[in-house]
Amino acid sequence: KTPFLLPLDSQCTLSEPSRSVVQWRGSGDELIDTDYAAGFPPSDTVWCGPAVVAYAWTQAAADAAADQYLRFICDRERDFDPLLWSADDGVREALRLAQTARRPIIIADTQDNPGAGGSADTTGILAALLRAGAQGVMAGYFCDPAAAQAAHAAGEGRAIDIALGGRHGPPGVVPLADRFEVLRCVDGPFRMTGSVAGKVTADLGPMALLDCRGVRIAVTSRRVQAFDPAPFERLGVDPAAQRILVLKSSCHFRADFEPLADAVLSVLSPGAYDPDPAHYPYRRLRAGVRLRPGGPQTGA
Numbered sequence: 680k681t682p683f684l685l686p687l688d689s690q691c692t693l694s695e696p697s698r699s700v701v702q703w704r705g706s707g708d709e710l711i712d713t714d715y716a717a718g719f720p721p722s723d724t725v726w727c728g729p730a731v732v733a734y735a736w737t738q739a740a741a742d743a744a745a746d747q748y749l750r751f752i753c754d755r756e757r758d759f760d761p762l763l764w765s766a767d768d769g770v771r772e773a774l775r776l777a778q779t780a781r782r783p784i785i786i787a788d789t790q791d792n793p794g795a796g797g798s799a800d801t802t803g804i805l806a807a808l809l810r811a812g813a814q815g816v817m818a819g820y821f822c823d824p825a826a827a828q829a830a831h832a833a834g835e836g837r838a839i840d841i842a843l844g845g846r847h848g849p850p851g852v853v854p855l856a857d858r859f860e861v862l863r864c865v866d867g868p869f870r871m872t873g874s875v876a877g878k879v880t881a882d883l884g885p886m887a888l889l890d891c892r893g894v895r896i897a898v899t900s901r902r903v904q905a906f907d908p909a910p911f912e913r914l915g916v917d918p919a920a921q922r923i924l925v926l927k928s929s930c931h932f933r934a935d936f937e938p939l940a941d942a943v944l945s946v947l948s949p950g951a952y953d954p955d956p957a958h959y960p961y962r963r964l965r966a967g968v969r970l971r972p973g974g975p976q977t978g979a
Contacts, residue, residue: 680726680729680730681728681729681730681731681749681753681756682967682968683729683753683756683759683968683970683972684718684720684727684728684729684956684968684969684970684971685717685718685759685972686720686759686761686955686956686971686972687719687720687789687795687929687954688761688763688789688945688954689760689761689972690717691933692717693934694933694937696755696758696759697717699755700715700751703751705744705747705748707735707740709735709737709739710740710741710744711734711735711736712733713731713732713744713745713748714731714732714733715729715730715731715748715752716729717729718730720956720959721795721796721952721956721959723959723961723963723964724964725963725964726965727961727963727968728968729752731745731748731752732745733745733748756972757972757973758972759972760971760972760973760974761945761954762945763945763946763947764945764946764947765947766804766806766807766946766947766948767807767810767811769786769804769807769944769946770786770807770810770811770813770946771811772944773786773813773942774811774813774923776941776942777815777923780942782919782939782940782941783919783921783922783923783939783940784922784923784940784942784943785925785926785932785936785937785942785944786923786924786925786944786946787926787928787929787932787943787946788818788925788926788927788946788948788950789929789945789950789952789954790947790948790949790951790952790953790954791927791951791952792927792929792952793902793903793927794906794929794930795951795952797951798822798846798847798848798950798951799820799822799902799903799904799927800821800822800823800843800845800846800847801844801847801948801949801950802843802844802845802852802853802854803852803949804818804925804948805818805843805844805855805891805894805896805925806855807948808894809855809892809894812892812893813894813923814893814894814922815893815921815922815923816893816894816895816921816922816923816924816925817895817916817918817921817923817925818895818896818897818924818925818926819896819899819905819910819911819925819926819927820883820897820898820899820902820903820904820905820910821843821897821899822844822898822899822900822901822902822903823843823844823846823899823900824884826841826843826844826859826887826889826898827884827885827886827887827898827899827900828885828900830859830861830864830887830889831864831866831887833861834861834864835861835862835864836861837860837861838858838859838861839858839859839861840856840857840858840859841856841857841859842854842855842856843855843857843859843889843891843898847951848951849949849951850949852949852950857891857892859889859890859891859896860889860891861889862889862890862895862914863887863888863914863915864885864886864888865885865886865887865913865914866885866886867882868881868882869881869882870909871907871909872907872908872909873906873907873909873935874934874935875906875907875931875934875935876906876907877907882901883899883901883910884899884900884901885900886898886899886900886910886913887914888914888915897910897911897914904927904928904931905928905932905936906932906934906935907935908935908936918939919939924936924939924940929945929952929954955971956970957970957974957975961977
C-alpha cells in the first residue's frame with residue numbers, strides 16, 4: 680500500500696501521472712506480472728488507498744518487484760496532487776484559453792460528480808459563467824425533472840421562467856432563477872456510444888436543451904455522470920464543436936471527452952463530493968497515511 684491517499688481527480692489512467700503508473704513493468708525471469716489499483720478515497724476502510732501487487736514464480740521476486748513498483752509511485756507523490764480551480768477563476772481561465780483554442784476547453788464540475796454522490800443539479804459553475812458573460816458554453820448533464828417537464832410543456836422555441844436545480848444542497852447551492860429558451864425536447868431510450876458505457880441502452884426520461892444567455896444546458900430527468908457523449912448527441916449537440924464544455928464528472932469523462940479538448944480544468948463549486956480526502960472524517964483508516972499527496976497524516 681502507498682503511504683498516501685489519491686484524490687479521484689488524479690486517478691485517470693489515461694492521463695499523467697497515473698498513465699505512467701499503469702504502464703510500469705518490472706523485469707526479471709521470475710516475474711510474471713504487476714498490477715495497480717488506485718483505491719476509492721471516500722471509503723472509510725482500513726486498507727483504503729492505492730495498492731500494488733506483483734505475481735512471480737518466487738516470493739523473493741514478487742517482493743522485490745512490489746517494492747520497486749511502490750518506490751516508482753512514491754517518488755511521484757507530489758505529481759498526484761491535482762490542480763483545482765475556484766469556480767470564478769476556472770471560468771476566467773477557460774474563457775482565456777478559449778480565445779485561441781481550436782478545440783473545446785473542458786471544465787470538470789468535480790464536486791457535483793454523480794458517480795461520487797453528486798446530485799447533478801448544483802448551479803455554482805452556471806452562475807459563474809453567467810457572471811462572466813460567457814458565450815458558446817455547453818453544460819451537462821444537469822438533472823432536473825421539473826425543468827425538463829416545463830420545457831416539454833412549453834415546447835421548442837418557447838421561453839420559460841424557472842428556477843433550475845439547486846434543490847439538494849449542500850449549503851451555498853441555490854436554484855438558478857432565470858429565463859431559459861427551449862431549444863430541443865426529446866424523450867425515450869437511446870444507446871450510449873462511448874468507451875465507458877458504450878452499447879448500453881439508457882433512458883434518462885424527458886430531456887431538454889435549454890439556453891440561458893448564451894450558456895446551453897443539457898437537462899435530464901434522471902441522474903447520469905458525464906462519461907458518455909450520447910446524451911448530448913441525443914439533444915442534437917456535437918461536443919467536439921463546442922467552445923467550452925462543462926461536465927459533471929471527476930474522472931470518467933476523460934475517456935471520451937478529453938481527446939476532443941485543448942485543455943481540462945477541474946473546478947471547485949459546492950457539491951456533495953469533496954475532492955480533498957484530508958477533509959474526510961475517517962475512523963477506520965490505518966494509522967500513518969497521508970490523507971492526500973504531501974498532505975496531513977492520519978493518527979487513527
